[in-house]
Amino acid sequence: MELKAQQLEKEKQDQNNQLQTQLSDTQSRLEEKNSQIAELELKAQQLQEEKTQNNQLQTQLSDTQARLEEKNSQIAELELKAQQLEKEKQDQNNQLQTQLSDTRTLLEQKSNLARDLALKLQQAEADRNENQQKMADLRMLYENLEKENQQLAQKSETLNVEFEKINSVVELKEKNIREIDEAKRRLESSLQAQLAAQADELARREKLIAELDHNQGTIASRLKESQDTANAQAMHIKELEDQVKEQAQRVEEQNTLIAALDETKIKLERRAQAQIEARESRIKEQEKIIADLDRTRRQLEAGMQEQILAQQIKLEEMEGKLKVTLIDKILFDSGRAEINAQGQALLLKLADTLNEYQDQTIMIEGHTDNVQIGPELKAKYPTNWELSTARSTAVLRFLQDKAGVDPERCTVCGYSFYRPVASNETAEGRRRNRRIEIILAPKQRPVAEIP
Numbered sequence: 275m276e277l278k279a280q281q282l283e284k285e286k287q288d289q290n291n292q293l294q295t296q297l298s299d300t301q302s303r304l305e306e307k308n309s310q311i312a313e314l315e316l317k318a319q320q321l322q323e324e325k326t327q328n329n330q331l332q333t334q335l336s337d338t339q340a341r342l343e344e345k346n347s348q349i350a351e352l353e354l355k356a357q358q359l360e361k362e363k364q365d366q367n368n369q370l371q372t373q374l375s376d377t378r379t380l381l382e383q384k385s386n387l388a389r390d391l392a393l394k395l396q397q398a399e400a401d402r403n404e405n406q407q408k409m410a411d412l413r414m415l416y417e418n419l420e421k422e423n424q425q426l427a428q429k430s431e432t433l434n435v436e437f438e439k440i441n442s443v444v445e446l447k448e449k450n451i452r453e454i455d456e457a458k459r460r461l462e463s464s465l466q467a468q469l470a471a472q473a474d475e476l477a478r479r480e481k482l483i484a485e486l487d488h489n490q491g492t493i494a495s496r497l498k499e500s501q502d503t504a505n506a507q508a509m510h511i512k513e514l515e516d517q518v519k520e521q522a523q524r525v526e527e528q529n530t531l532i533a534a535l536d537e538t539k540i541k542l543e544r545r546a547q548a549q550i551e552a553r554e555s556r557i558k559e560q561e562k563i564i565a566d567l568d569r570t571r572r573q574l575e576a577g578m579q580e581q582i583l584a585q586q587i588k589l590e591e592m593e594g595k596l597k598v599t600l601i602d603k604i605l606f607d608s609g610r611a612e613i614n615a616q617g618q619a620l621l622l623k624l625a626d627t628l629n630e631y632q633d634q635t636i637m638i639e640g641h642t643d644n645v646q647i648g649p650e651l652k653a654k655y656p657t658n659w660e661l662s663t664a665r666s667t668a669v670l671r672f673l674q675d676k677a678g679v680d681p682e683r684c685t686v687c688g689y690s691f692y693r694p695v696a697s698n699e700t701a702e703g704r705r706r707n708r709r710i711e712i713i714l715a716p717k718q719r720p721v722a723e724i725p
Contacts, residue, residue: 279335286328293321464514560594563716566631567596570714573627574598581620595715598624602642602665602708609651611664613672621669624712625677636679637713640666640688643704663688669710683717 571589581587581604588599605617613621628636640662647655655661666686673679696703 279332282328282331286325289321293317563594566633566716567591567594567714570627570631570634571596573630574624577623577627578620587620595713598712598714600710600712601705602710605669605710606665609648609655609661611655611661611668613668618672618676621672622677625673625679628673628679628714629677631714632680632683633717634683634714635717636673636684637711637715638666638669638684638686639711639713640664640669640686641693641707641709641711642691643694643707644691644698645704658690659688661688662690665710669712 571591574589575582578587582589586601586604590597590599600617600620604620605613607614628634642658642662644658647657647661651661655664663686666688670681670684670686673684674681691698691707694703694707695709696706698704698707
């Protein structure tokens with residue numbers, strides 16, 4: 275403020291000097307510029323007023339300086355308070371920063387817990403869907419079994435009807451046989467009576483021949499008639515004997531047919547019983563297969579829960595089989611077919627369950643993404659075919675050599691990138707396509723012949 279006052283004073287001095295100069299010039303040019311005198315007087319009056327104002331300003335400046343000193347004292351106090359407030363603010367910021375860090379840690383824990391819960395919910399939903407699918411399969415199997423049982427019942431009814439028909443035919447044939455036997459007995463009785471009558475007639479004729487020997491002509495005529503009658507009777511007897519033979523042949527044919535029908539009936543009954551037993555055996559075997567696969571899945575889920583929640587392993591049931599999918603990085607380092615330490619520990623745990631169920635075959639499939647093999651690995655793996663096959667073979671060799679899995683149960687193959695489960699256009703899709711699939715299936719048993 276003092277500097278400003280000095281400037282004002284200097285300006286005032288300069289103005290006074292200018293005014294003096296102007297006044298001098300004005301007096302020298304008074305005669306020439308009478309018209310400017312009024313203006314100069316007015317300016318002089320204004321300068322007088324400004325001088326008065328300057329005096330007032332000087333007084334105000336003194337008051338202002340006193341107030342400025344008072345304000346400076348207040349500012350110092352305020353600066354001290356500001357420093358204290360700044361320190362308190364810094365302490366509060368530190369406390370808030372600590373609380374914020376704790377809150378962030380708590381939020382991360384909550385987020386991890388939420389992710390774990392989401393994964394568990396997803397797994398529970400997948401299990402529920404699998405159980406629903408299994409129930410649907412069981413219902414379908416039960417419906418098929420019901421249909422087969424109905425068909426068997428219908429076949430059984432048909433066989434019963436045929437059996438009744440066969441029994442009716444047999445009864446009819448037996449009745450025919452009895453009638454034929456009766457006719458045969460009647461024919462034999464008739465033949466015996468006729469033979470006895472003929473014998474009596476011959477005896478009578480011989481007696482007549484002896485008695486009528488004297489009448490040769492009459493005897494010869496009667497003898498000729500008797501011979502003709504005897505010949506006719508002999509022909510009739512022969513016809514009767516032929517009829518008896520024909521009836522006996524028919525009876526034998528009927529007996530052969532009845533025996534064949536009995537044998538057919540026995541075979542049909544045996545075949546129906548064998549079919550029923552075979553279906554019951556298949557039902558029990560299917561139930562055992564489903565139970566074994568279900569136990570295998572539960573054991574794998576219990577032993578590999580951490581890897582399943584981390585989406586490193588996936589279990590799926592499909593058409594009587596169980597598929598275990600392992601992403602490649604849990605078993606192999608990038609571009610390599612040697613199983614790493616983490617993969618070896620995981621396969622040993624998996625082998626404990628595989629060795630428990632010897633009735634299951636093991637198919638090991640290797641899959642890759644569509645990224646071409648790098649130049650540093652081209653000599654060892656020219657294409658993804660060799661890499662996928664080498665990885666599946668490495669898993670088999672480890673299970674056989676280190677985990678004691680029976681190699682006769684195992685099959686390996688490599689599919690390169692030709693069986694993807696996701697798009698190879700994204701990094702996530704390629705990650706899912708790089709995998710090893712171990713498919714467990716029941717051993718195929720030969721179907722027994724039905725007699």
